[in-house]
Amino acid sequence: MNMIKQAAFDLHNPSIEKWKKTGKPVIGYTCSQVPVELFYAGGILPVRLRGVGVQGLDIADAYYGPFICSFPKAILQSMADENLAHLDGAVIADGCDSMRRLDECWRKAGQDYPHMNLPFFHYVNVPRKTVEHARKWFIEEMEKLTQMLESHFSLTISNEKIVNAIRAYNKSRNLVKKLEHLRQSVPSKLLGATSFCFSLAFQSMPPESFQGQLSEFLDNVPVIPENFSAKRILISGSAFDDIHLIQTIEDADAHVVGENVCFGPLHQQDLISEKLDPYDALADHYLLNCPCPRMFGRFDYRLNLLKQTIELTKTDGVIFQNIRFCDLHASENSLLERELEKQGIPCIRLEREYGSETDTGRLRMRIDAFIERLSA
Amino acid sequence: MRPEIREYPFDWMLHRSLHIACNSFKGSSKEYQRMLEYMPYFRGLMDLLSKHDETGVLFLEMIKEIIDDIYFAHDQGKKICMTTFCFSPIILHAMDVVPVVMEPLTVLPSILWKRGTYDFMNYCCEAGLSETSCSSQRGALGAYLAGLCNPVDFIVFDSGGVCDTNANVFAFSASFLNKPLFQLDYPASFLDEKTQKYQRDDYRALIAFLEEQTGNTLNLNQLKKSLEETHQQDLLLSQIEELQMLKPNPMPPIFNLFIYAGRFLCTSKPAYTRMLESMLASIQKNADQGKTGLLSGKEKCRAFFCYIDHYSADARLWNFLDQKGVSHIGSILSRYFPEHSPYLQDKAKNSGYQIQMQSLDDMIDSLAEINARSPMVKSIRGPYDTPFMWLEDSLAMAEIYQADCMIYSGTPGCRNTWGMVKPFARDTEKNGYPTHIMYSDAFDERVESFETSSLRLEEFFQVRNLL
Numbered sequence: 001m002n003m004i005k006q007a008a009f010d011l012h013n014p015s016i017e018k019w020k021k022t023g024k025p026v027i028g029y030t031c032s033q034v035p036v037e038l039f040y041a042g043g044i045l046p047v048r049l050r051g052v053g054v055q056g057l058d059i060a061d062a063y064y065g066p067f068i069c070s071f072p073k074a075i076l077q078s079m080a081d082e083n084l085a086h087l088d089g090a091v092i093a094d095g096c097d098s099m100r101r102l103d104e105c106w107r108k109a110g111q112d113y114p115h116m117n118l119p120f121f122h123y124v125n126v127p128r129k130t131v132e133h134a135r136k137w138f139i140e141e142m143e144k145l146t147q148m149l150e151s152h153f154s155l156t157i158s159n160e161k162i163v164n165a166i167r168a169y170n171k172s173r174n175l176v177k178k179l180e181h182l183r184q185s186v187p188s189k190l191l192g193a194t195s196f197c198f199s200l201a202f203q204s205m206p207p208e209s210f211q212g213q214l215s216e217f218l219d220n221v222p223v224i225p226e227n228f229s230a231k232r233i234l235i236s237g238s239a240f241d242d243i244h245l246i247q248t249i250e251d252a253d254a255h256v257v258g259e260n261v262c263f264g265p266l267h268q269q270d271l272i273s274e275k276l277d278p279y280d281a282l283a284d285h286y287l288l289n290c291p292c293p294r295m296f297g298r299f300d301y302r303l304n305l306l307k308q309t310i311e312l313t314k315t316d317g318v319i320f321q322n323i324r325f326c327d328l329h330a331s332e333n334s335l336l337e338r339e340l341e342k343q344g345i346p347c348i349r350l351e352r353e354y355g356s357e358t359d360t361g362r363l364r365m366r367i368d369a370f371i372e373r374l375s376a
Numbered sequence: 377m378r379p380e381i382r383e384y385p386f387d388w389m390l391h392r393s394l395h396i397a398c399n400s401f402k403g404s405s406k407e408y409q410r411m412l413e414y415m416p417y418f419r420g421l422m423d424l425l426s427k428h429d430e431t432g433v434l435f436l437e438m439i440k441e442i443i444d445d446i447y448f449a450h451d452q453g454k455k456i457c458m459t460t461f462c463f464s465p466i467i468l469h470a471m472d473v474v475p476v477v478m479e480p481l482t483v484l485p486s487i488l489w490k491r492g493t494y495d496f497m498n499y500c501c502e503a504g505l506s507e508t509s510c511s512s513q514r515g516a517l518g519a520y521l522a523g524l525c526n527p528v529d530f531i532v533f534d535s536g537g538v539c540d541t542n543a544n545v546f547a548f549s550a551s552f553l554n555k556p557l558f559q560l561d562y563p564a565s566f567l568d569e570k571t572q573k574y575q576r577d578d579y580r581a582l583i584a585f586l587e588e589q590t591g592n593t594l595n596l597n598q599l600k601k602s603l604e605e606t607h608q609q610d611l612l613l614s615q616i617e618e619l620q621m622l623k624p625n626p627m628p629p630i631f632n633l634f635i636y637a638g639r640f641l642c643t644s645k646p647a648y649t650r651m652l653e654s655m656l657a658s659i660q661k662n663a664d665q666g667k668t669g670l671l672s673g674k675e676k677c678r679a680f681f682c683y684i685d686h687y688s689a690d691a692r693l694w695n696f697l698d699q700k701g702v703s704h705i706g707s708i709l710s711r712y713f714p715e716h717s718p719y720l721q722d723k724a725k726n727s728g729y730q731i732q733m734q735s736l737d738d739m740i741d742s743l744a745e746i747n748a749r750s751p752m753v754k755s756i757r758g759p760y761d762t763p764f765m766w767l768e769d770s771l772a773m774a775e776i777y778q779a780d781c782m783i784y785s786g787t788p789g790c791r792n793t794w795g796m797v798k799p800f801a802r803d804t805e806k807n808g809y810p811t812h813i814m815y816s817d818a819f820d821e822r823v824e825s826f827e828t829s830s831l832r833l834e835e836f837f838q839v840r841n842l843l
Contacts, residue, residue, distance in 0.1 A: 065794030066815075068510065097540040101795025104759050108799040114638040123759065127534040127562045128543070133577040134561065140570070185786025206817060296536055297557050325791065327509045327541050329547045 001194075007201035008243060011052060011083045014203045019045045025120075025153060027086035030102060031095030033126045033144055033290055035282040036175065037169055037272070040207065041161035048203035048263070049090070049242055051075045051354060053083065054366050059113070063105035069098040069325045070354040073237050076105055079116050089120025090150070091145070096294055096328055100115045106156060120152050128296055130255070130288050138287045139279045149223040162278035170271045175214045176271045183257050184313050187226050189366075190255025193246045199265050200241055204214040231374040233255060236260035236306060236336070238316045238322040238329040239354070240314050248364050249319070252371050257313040260306055293328040302332070305340055310345060317346040318365070323354050346374055377499045377522055386496070386519030387526055390481070391447040393488055394440040401426065401433050405728075420690040426632055427671060431658050434651040435634045439484070442641045448525050449474040455590050456480040458520065458528040460513070460535060460542055461640040461709075462750040467743055468532075469644050470602040471586055471594060471753035476528055478545070480640050482515030482819055487691040493518065497820060505548055510541040510789030511819040517545060521552060528553070530589045532582065534560035534747060538757045541789050549646070558585040560747065564758035566765070567727055572745075590615065602644035606746070607641065607731045610714040612652040618718045619659050620705055621777055624675035626662030629704035630694040631655055631669070633685065636709040636751070650792050668703065676701035677842045678738075680772045680779040682804070682811075683708050683786045683793055686818045688826035696830050700843065705777040708756075713749040719776050727764055752792075760796045767803055774809050780842055781810040783833070787817045810840040 051074020060073035094100035127134035320333035425432030496518025535542035550557035642648035715728035729745035816824035
């Protein structure tokens with residue numbers, strides 16, 4: 001569990017260090033639309049970029065304007081602070097406007113701070129719709145990424161290797177599913193904070209190490225006191241990797257039973273087909289099933305997904321959160337809240353800044369009030 | 377929303393305001409002067425329009441026509457489409473659909489009414505749209521979300537891949553109002569064959585959507601007529617843009633607003649052609665006499681607005697520029713990139729669109745190409761420092777039109793440009809153009825009053841020795 005916690009809390013964790021010692025490269029990527037299997041197929045470790053642990057945004061603010069989400073700013077600052085020194089490259093996807101401008105801000109910062117320059121730097125253009133020509137575009141973008149990786153790192157990424165990588169990640173996904181079953185039971189047999197550590201580690205560790213750790217954990221799951229009165233909370237909304245906030249919620253006599261966020265298990269449980277052409281399979285998973293509101297006009301799809309999750313997790317109330325200036329999630333949260341409240345599912349919307357414990361006092365007060373409402 | 381605001385339909389108020397404004401020029405000079413006393417909040421704008429004689433009147437008549445179309449659309453059996461300024465309305469006009477373009481409909485009350493569109497902007501937040509989302513749509517949108525207008529029938533936008541805050545507003549509205557929605561999605565790349573094919577495939581899907589919504593098929597003759605009119609307008613614009621290169625610039629600053637308001641609302645409509653013809657004649661007259669278009673009579677500085685303008689009550693930006701002797705040589709909103717544009721030089725020569733009318737397929741491809749070069753859609757879809765994007769376009773415009781400086785005016789809701797404007801400004805400065813970033817909101821003076829914005833602008837002009 002220590003390895004998992006380190007992977008969840010630290011950008012540079014021991015499993016990355018171990019990987020680096022074998023001489024194999026590590027690449028950071030920004031959004032959940034980036035197909036990690038392509039990297040792994042080439043013997044590259046993909047690590048989801050985060051800004052956890054940043055103490056200020058002085059350098060990031062010199063490149064980004066003031067009205068920008070603090071998540072990509074924190075990533076840029078982490079790079080500036082040399083917390084991502086283990087990276088051999090980065091892939092920026094145009095998840096949203098703030099995130100895609102990380103491309104320019106990072107490149108420009110690299111001119112002023114040479115340590116921020118990475119030997120491999122690539123921008124992936126992901127369509128915002130799912131029609132056939134968009135799917136074709138996305139497949140071509142993946143093929144282009146494959147070629148860039150092959151050429152830069154002098155390696156071969158065959159279809160067979162991609163299928164093997166899909167298989168490796170599917171194995172992790174199956175284990176995550178088992179883990180989630182534990183906290184979906186009534187009462188939950190697992191704390192949300194523990195489970196979410198695994199979700200974050202999933203994106204920061206080699207799949208084999210992750211599977212070893214998770215299997216070991218599943219064989220000896222620590223018993224927690226049964227608490228039938230704890231309210232069951234689902235967290236939804238913007239990019240969220242704040243374990244401390246989950247702990248804050250769970251300290252208030254509640255259980256976090258799921259996270260419908262791009263770092264969360266919902267995005268990690270769906271298996272990718274091992275039978276289809278690998279690029280088709282990846283397109284189905286990363287584009288067609290993308291639950292981010294960047295995919296405009298798919299509100300009903302996302303509402304249904306959320307309803308299914310609420311049912312599966314037997315949620316009592318939903319906490320919608322968004323990072324300030326994340327208009328996509330902020331607006332969608334209000335629509336989702338409206339629909340769920342109509343069906344009698346209590347909801348609350350919170351706006352916050354990215355970063356652990358940034359607004360704890362203010363958020364705790366609102367969370368306490370919400371849980372009080374659920375208990376009334 | 378305050379109950380009294382709900383008493384008056386938004387589109388009716390605009391319809392009445394425009395009719396009264398147009399009629400005010402029809403009386404005697406004495407009557408007009410007397411009437412100004414009853415216009416405490418947009419007297420400056422009215423006076424500015426009156427100083428541009430026929431062109432000012434034609435501008436008002438053009439806007440009146442479009443507002444009438446919106447107000448009477450359903451009475452005339454036409455469908456109403458909510459859309460955005462960066463979507464070319466030619467296809468909608470050709471299919472007899474009335475476009476309701478959110479941004480110009482936010483600007484209009486912002487410059488006419490003392491309280492601007494604040495109540496409607498606030499209502500968007502009540503309805504659930506984030507308060508940090510773009511104010512350019514929120515002004516008019518609040519009225520539509522509150523049901524204070526003829527309801528829209530469907531929604532079309534083309535900012536997917538270009539501007540999230542813009543696209544998000546329309547996606548939100550479709551869910552909130554339960555209306556059918558179509559988005560054109562743009563890749564970050566431009567001009568290569570793969571991108572063009574993507575754009576054309578997407579545009580054909582749009583036409584299928586419009587046919588489904590209207591129950592009509594695209595009429596070849598009507599489309600041809602619309603494109604011919606558009607071509608005529610493009611030729612007029614090119615002549616105007618050529619004259620803008622002169623020193624002093626013979627074009628009055630407010631003509632920029634006329635040009636893009638017409639482009640966003642009335643492309644392919646004869647009313648826009650009439651206004652452009654009048655505008656060209658007026659600019660040509662100034663040019664022949666070697667005169668500046670500034671009412672102050674002396675051009676001291678030439679400013680390129682690298683993004684948008686500022687729409688304070690009474691349109692004070694334009695009066696400010698006139699008074700200070702600052703010539704406005706265009707913005708991202710006023711350049712559309714037809715192939716014959718005088719600013720498409722050297723390597724950009726073949727990047728403009730062609731209007732081809734040999735077959736229906738040609739025409740649809742032309743529409744797709746026009747749309748792909750709309751403001752924002754062309755130049756901020758990709759990284760700002762890559763070919764054909766924001767930096768290259770801005771530097772080219774600044775050089776061709778002999779700018780002395782660049783000014784960034786936008787809205788805090790613009791995630792896209794605020795994500796890159798600092799490095800952008802450093803690059804423009806390195807290229808020799810003093811650059812001022814305005815931190816105000818072009819549509820919402822509550823963020824920063826125009827008095828403060830103008831003081832900061834003045835300080836910039838003085839400190840950088842531009843006046």
